[in-house]
Amino acid sequence: MKKARRILFRCDGGQTAGLGHLSRCISLARSLHIEAPEAQVMFWGRYDTLASQLLRQYDLRTLPLPVPPMDTSGIARTREVCRNFDVLVLDSYETHQSYIDGLKHLACRLALIDDDQRHDLSGADMVICFRAGSEKLDYGARHQLLGPSYLPVKxxxxxxxxxxxxxxxxxxxxxxxxxxxxxxxxxxxxxxxxxxxxxxxxxxxxxxxxxxxxxxxxxxxxxxxxxxxxxxxxxxxxxxxxxxxxxxxxxxxxxxxxxxxxxxxxxxxxxxxxxxxxxxxxxxxxxxxxxxxxxxxxxxxxxxxxxxxxxxxxxxxxxxxxxxxxxxxxxxx
Missing domain, CATH: 3.40.50.2000 (Glycogen Phosphorylase B;)
Incomplete structure (x- = not known):
């Protein structure tokens, strides 16, 4: 029997971060449940009341652990948490290049949802960018899903x-x-x-x-x-x-x-x-x-x-x- 994939979404949702990152991660998580019902999905981030309501609405569990900064100081804690997962999906504007670099050699796979091409993501296992025109980009990642055709929606x-x-x-x-x-x-x-x-x-x-x-x-x-x-x-x-x-x-x-x-x-x-x-x-x-x-x-x-x-x-x-x-x-x- 195929082992169930354990997938962790690291994203935030609230007044400061908005709901866009969380919403598209929720949509992707729900599509995962349809395509791979055996997959174990969890969310890890800072969520206000509305964001928490969205997660509960779709029976999506959150990891009850403090969330470290997405810079050099947060690498060790993130690597420790990711030992229990097969894939980390990172979706945030707050990521620093040093944080991404520190996660390149995780025991689990590293996937990033990207909007702005600010960082070098060549060490990632997968990059998803659904922005119009991104079909012409090359992140250098092992797998690249680029363009509006890869838009995660409800x-x-x-x-x-x-x-x-x-x-x-x-x-x-x-x-x-x-x-x-x-x-x-x-x-x-x-x-x-x-x-x-x-x-x-x-x-x-x-x-x-x-x-x-x-x-x-x-x-x-x-x-x-x-x-x-x-x-x-x-x-x-x-x-x-x-x-x-x-x-x-x-x-x-x-x-x-x-x-x-x-x-x-x-x-x-x-x-x-x-x-x-x-x-x-x-x-x-x-x-x-x-x-x-x-x-x-x-x-x-x-x-x-x-x-x-x-x-x-x-x-x-x-x-x-x-x-x-x-x-x-x-x-x-």
Missing amino acids: PELHALRSHNLTLEETRPIEQVLVFLSGSSMGAKHLQSVLQALDSTRIEVSYLAQGELPFMSSYRAKYIPFTPAIESVYAQSDFVISGGGLTKYECAYACITNACLSLTDLQDQDTREMAAQGLTLDLGPADTSDIARIRRQIHEFISDPKALSAQRKAFASKLDPEGPRRVAQALSAL
Whole structure:
């Protein structure tokens, strides 16, 4: 009988780190349970109340041990913990090169989910980078899963994708969702986006950690965070995100979308996605202009040809079986 693989996800989730790293690791862990039901999966990180709720929602266990820094001082402790696992999946912006180098010769395999190509990952057993345009990269790792085709998404989004592909490509936009970030970073820009949408006749909702006081002056409906994000997406024809994981989830689920990027890295990523027709680029949030955002959004959602072109890009450029292939590759590592 094949020995069950023991896989440890090292990622954080909360107000500071946001929920993107945790969400994609949860999606990958759930795909692993489908493809390799015998696999033993655990999470190790710093999680706030919402992040812990997400993990409990899917019966994913956490390792009840202190989390060391991801620098030189945390190498020894991490190596000790990893003796009990076959694969360590590392997904964080807080990793230092010294930490990665110190984990290259673990007893277990080292897999990294990467966004920004800041580090030398040539010593890793596997690198996963689903960013648009990453197909052209070479990390030098033993296994490389590169490009949007390897996007880890919730299994529920596969069903939503299948449903949306049956709908008319030029269907009108009636329900707009604004979800800038799972962290506090997007809150200061939320008002500008809702102001840009306030003069339109479409119905607008916003997803945030809590209902914000200034929102009472807008027609937008508040939606609290929910583990079942697919139920919110299912009610949305158009999503405005802060440029992180959300725009990829929407593209996979065939939901027209636009991005107001909150960071320089997200801005670079959004421009690449827009070049492939997978999103509408609203530019960097820090240089945003309400009148320009209003004009861009109105012109896009009023143009059946533009809507159809983005929906066709979703269908042709994203692999519906990508999440399954990532899980299979990880379980075989």
